Amino acid sequence: PYTTLFRSPHSCPPSRRCFSMRHERCIAVPLGSCPFGTHPQAACAKRARPQWHVPPSVQEGNVPMKALVINGPNLNMLGIREPGIYGSDNYETLVQICQDAADELGFDGIEVFQSNHEGAIVDRIQEAYGSIDGIVINPAAYTHTSVAILDALKAVAIPSVEVHISAVEEREDFRQVSYAGMACFARVTGEGLSGYAHALEILASHLKEKQASI
Numbered sequence: 001p002y003t004t005l006f007r008s009p010h011s012c013p014p015s016r017r018c019f020s021m022r023h024e025r026c027i028a029v030p031l032g033s034c035p036f037g038t039h040p041q042a043a044c045a046k047r048a049r050p051q052w053h054v055p056p057s058v059q060e061g062n063v064p065m066k067a068l069v070i071n072g073p074n075l076n077m078l079g080i081r082e083p084g085i086y087g088s089d090n091y092e093t094l095v096q097i098c099q100d101a102a103d104e105l106g107f108d109g110i111e112v113f114q115s116n117h118e119g120a121i122v123d124r125i126q127e128a129y130g131s132i133d134g135i136v137i138n139p140a141a142y143t144h145t146s147v148a149i150l151d152a153l154k155a156v157a158i159p160s161v162e163v164h165i166s167a168v169e170e171r172e173d174f175r176q177v178s179y180a181g182m183a184c185f186a187r188v189t190g191e192g193l194s195g196y197a198h199a200l201e202i203l204a205s206h207l208k209e210k211q212a213s214i
Helices: 091-105 118-127 140-144 147-156 194-212
Strands: 002-004 018-022 025-029 066-071 109-114 134-138 160-164 186-189
Touching (some): 091 109, 118 147, 160 194, 186 194
Parallel strands (some): 066 134
Antiparallel strands (some): 002 025, 002 109
């Protein structure tokens, strides 16, 4: 899976995988076989969780919140895949939009994760339990098929917002069912990549209201 990690390039906590940094994304390869081990942006074969990008607004004292943005299959092909539907901006632009929104909304950490594999998405949702305050999820094609992702979201019970780049409600009949959406408290569709910023705004408002009521 791809995961965008905003962290110190010198950090290297223990793990069992080697990740090579390319275009701000991590590509998992078997331990010890990383061909980029001497690359200036390469991480060594010892990393578990990403450290967080810390927006300035949080450093100034806002209530801390951590967000996880999950993207499903083929979203790594943005800019190439059906630009008439998904636009011409690439995946790195989507990541930047999420980071900028986090800066503005007061999140103290954001991770943008992408995988083409259902199990990897389920694993990342489960791993979020106890460490993530809110999720923005675009399951892509798994929106309409994955009970497993729905069950994972229900299991961790983390406040979640569903987002889609296109107006899925106006598309094919098979796209009218959203399993993941059954575990989300809000949905954003048809706003292009800027819909991610809107989804994070909804999530931030929800989390702040929740914290204020405690």
